[in-house]
Amino acid sequence: MADTMTEAPPGDTDPAAIAARYHNRPEALIEILLDLQEAAGAITDADLRAIADSLNLTRAEVHGVMSFYHDLRRTPAAPAVVKICRGEACQSLGAERLVVATCEHLGVELGATSDRATVEAVYCLGNCALSPAAMVNGRLMGRATVDEIVTSVDRVSGP
Amino acid sequence: MNQIRQADFGTPAARGEATVTVTIDGMAIDVPAGTSVMRAASLLDRPIPKLCATDSLQAFGSCRLCLVEIDGVKGTPASCTTPVTDGMVVRTETDRLRKLRRGVMELYISDHPLDCLTCSDNGDCELQDMAGAVGLREVRYGMEGANHFDAESREPVDASNPYFQFDPSKCIVCSRCVHACDEVQGTFALTVEGRGFGSKISAGTFADDFFASECVSCGACVAACPTATLQETAVVEKGVPSRVVETTCAYCGVGCSFQAELRGNDVVRMTPSKSGGANEGHSCVKGRFAFGYATHPDRVLKPMIRERTTDPWREVTWDEAIAHTARRLRELQDTHGRDAIGAVTSSRCTNEEVYVIQKMVRAAFGNNNVDTCARVCHSPTGYGLKTTFGTSAGTQDFKSVEKADVILVIGANPTDGHPVFASRMKRRLREGAKLIVVDPRRIDLVRTPHIEAAHHIPLTPGTNVAVMNAFAHVVVTEGLVDEAFVAERCEDESFARWRDFAALPENAPETLAEAIGVDAGTLRAAARLFARAGNAAIYYGLGVTEHSQGSTMVMAMANLAMATGNIGREGVGVNPLRGQNNVQGSCDMGSFPHELPGYRHVSDTNVRAAFDADWGVTVPDEPGLRIPNMLAESVSGRFRGLLIQGEDLAQSDPNTQHVTNALSQLDFLVVQDLFLNETAAYAHVFLPGTSFLEKDGTFTNAERRLNRVRPVMTEKTGLSEWETIARISDAMGYPMSYASAADIMDEVARLTPTFAGVSHARLDHEGSMQWPVTDAAPTGTPVMHVEGFVRGRGQFMVTRYVPTDERANRRFPLLLTTGRILSQYNVGAQTRRTENVRWHDEDVLEVHPHDAEVRGIRTGQRVSLTSRKGGTTLTAVVTDRVPQGVVYTTFHHPDSGANVVTTEYSDWATNCPEYKVTAVEITPANEPARWQEEWQTTRATRYDIRVPAE
Known part of the structure; x- marks a missing residue:
């Protein structure tokens, strides 16, 4: 099969159209889910069913994959997604304090979403040498501080 | 242990x-x-x-x-x-x-x-x-940590499925159930949700419970679960079974082996047997769970008599019922002649029960007026395969599908009708075999998770033969004939004639495309795929046989298989998927009016001589009446008395109003059944029948496999069917003295060469055997025609396509075709009396969006469905599963009246009714059809039973 991608217009939120970009190949499930989430912000139950249908999978199979990955969302995240590492190395350099302080500054609980930020725990960002590590909208920070995180959030969501 | x-x-x-x-x-x-x-x-x-x-x-x-x-x-x-x-x-x-x-x-x-x-x-x-x-003596971690079982953290039990429950608090997330659903059943309805400590077995999404999920209730996950997480509800209620009886399912022609697991005389559950040759440990929702009808309060357990069909039923003793039946049958013969009575055998009953009925007809009635409900399903299979190959049976065992490279499914819906075989087929398809589906309707196999047909040919109902002729044309004109196979195994002359016929321009896909309603390119591509496969296998159902050219179509498929060299080894063959548990067996046992046991014509002097000598009578050499003839002769007054065992003619046979009119004209009708069925409304004697849980004997499945049916409880009626018939025969002056069902099978083996090596003792010892069981094949024959065709050389038959007389016209512009659904079984007498109605409590009419729109029909609306024979009303479902111009329904509920609409047209060779094509019109309806109103009013009187004072 030709592996050229049929270009769907960017921002297309139709799950069937996104699946078609990947020739409805079941092994492209994760890419399809990520593209859809990128475009639509979250993946609804109806999207899940439509993707299952396009890929000729059951909805259980798609649900199994979706529920495995925390990055695949049923409801939209805030404009800024903050991930703070709570792995051992980061904990030893104050990750827990960073979590508490960040949540306090942003006025949101760990794992929750406000209109400005979603704050999540992760368990390794591969940046142990520069612990504690954090990430805002995909941008990695070493020796992360509350100020740096909050500044990044402000840049995305406004002060 | x-x-x-x-x-x-x-x-x-x-x-x-x-x-x-x-x-x-x-x-x-x-x-x-x-x-x-x-x-x-x-x-x-x-x-x-x-x-x-x-x-x-x-x-x-x-x-x-x-x-x-x-x-x-x-x-x-x-x-x-x-x-x-x-x-x-x-x-x-x-x-x-x-x-x-x-x-x-x-x-x-x-x-x-x-x-x-x-x-x-x-x-x-x-x-x-x-x-x-492993000698676990303590849990050092204690039981107090985070867990899934204590009152605060446990998730509720999912009891949405009527037959089993899911208790996540007991789950160890081994994921056996997920693997069983994927590998064994092939439904992929389960998954592991989440990750790590939060992992949980889930049937679908957060929105699904088991009932709402894609689960088909086959029970594979329940059987696989090592804990009480997935557990049969009956075990929860009744306790773990204490004893086991190995027996055979009494639903479809797959013939799954089961362990009936009991406490006392209560069947707690049915568990599929791993040693079962047909199912190898798998099951479907019917066999596994829907056996509750056997103890349903509707069952009639005492014989009953009435003078007129308007009288209430009167319970009598077996002695009185048998004497009365024998006397009335003899009186009718005395008054109206020997041929005025007959009997109908049932494909739901055992070989032994069927054998005894045909013997009673031939020896005690002294005529050949015996027919079987296979008349209305697979009689063309018998005729067509006997003519071409020499044997009235499918060529393969089920296991053969594991070697198929291309699978051609025609007029069958295996995932609904034959689910356990469908799982085996789907496994092979997931391994890479290619699939061609020939069916007007987009059945699940056309596209279902992990399976997608290479070609779907949504033909116009009634054009099967045209499709096969188009395939044949491609094969002979594109050099795809397996010349070596044909030269070695088939008749030169009939092949040459067939080749010339197939090559005619009238059979070109381009010529036939319009009639078929499918483009020539698809037909050619599918034919090439089939012909070029290493191993190509044909599986078919009643969508082949129930047509005016049913027998022609069976022969057309046989031609194709021979021409492409796809007979006589594993992975190939022509395989009828039999509807009922013992269709094969009831035909084998001599239920047809023209054949003695083993498909030997009654005109054959040598065969008759053997039976004459053994039975001490003279078997008549003229074929008797077929069911349609019995009904017609009843109307004309020549046929006066009928005994029907285990078939509901009034619901299952076509043109209901003609059937019920004929039944009501009979002087004497005896019905033996579990329930007062639709036919019993016209009966004078009702003899209670036994369920498969009470029977002792054998069923023969679609792969010619004889399986033992063993009683797990004594007859609730006090008398088995074969004893009932033997006693009627005795009372009519022809004694039958069998000590047991095993005795009957010994007689079958003695008189029928293909069963020569069969006995209950051998079956008990060896598990199962596929006939022929002869000196040459002492352990049976999984695949037939291996060395050569049974008839010698394979015979090609010219199969000219003749359109049916039943055509859409301006008054009846749509074609109705029918089928079955997973949870219900045929006329529904059993499954309607189980929790299976939760999945299907009503037959609906599928209508294509275009046909619906022009008539102003929406999903959920009642519609009137009329043909030139009659009318009924059903609820519409608008769906593109059916092609434009075709409507589809199931026939599991008597008040649906699907057969009020069907016609008297039938297969030219065997009279198998043309159920699958009826020209109809549909219109929005406000009220039930007149037929349905009458049915509702008579329903109340049907169960009027007067119990005698003690």
């Missing part, structure tokens, strides 16, 4: 030819290459503790309990995923292993409720057994 639990070697048998030698705990064993260490140890009776492995599934090594030590191998590999190698030395019990296993078990148990004494699986739980096997 727990007799309920079937032997489990942990991993499936390896198929390798070469053997390797492995030493386990000091004992050597030779096993096929590819065998797991676990299986080899099990074969040595050194079972290794395990939780996730089971021999119905490929090993996936998740539980980490089955660790072993292997010389020269670092660490402690899992025995389920480690294949043996030659010279391997394995230890299954060492201090290190014991410690490891105990540690693993401790972790499992730390998140498992310690409520064994009140658990429904107590005594039948693998987790409990393994805790014992």
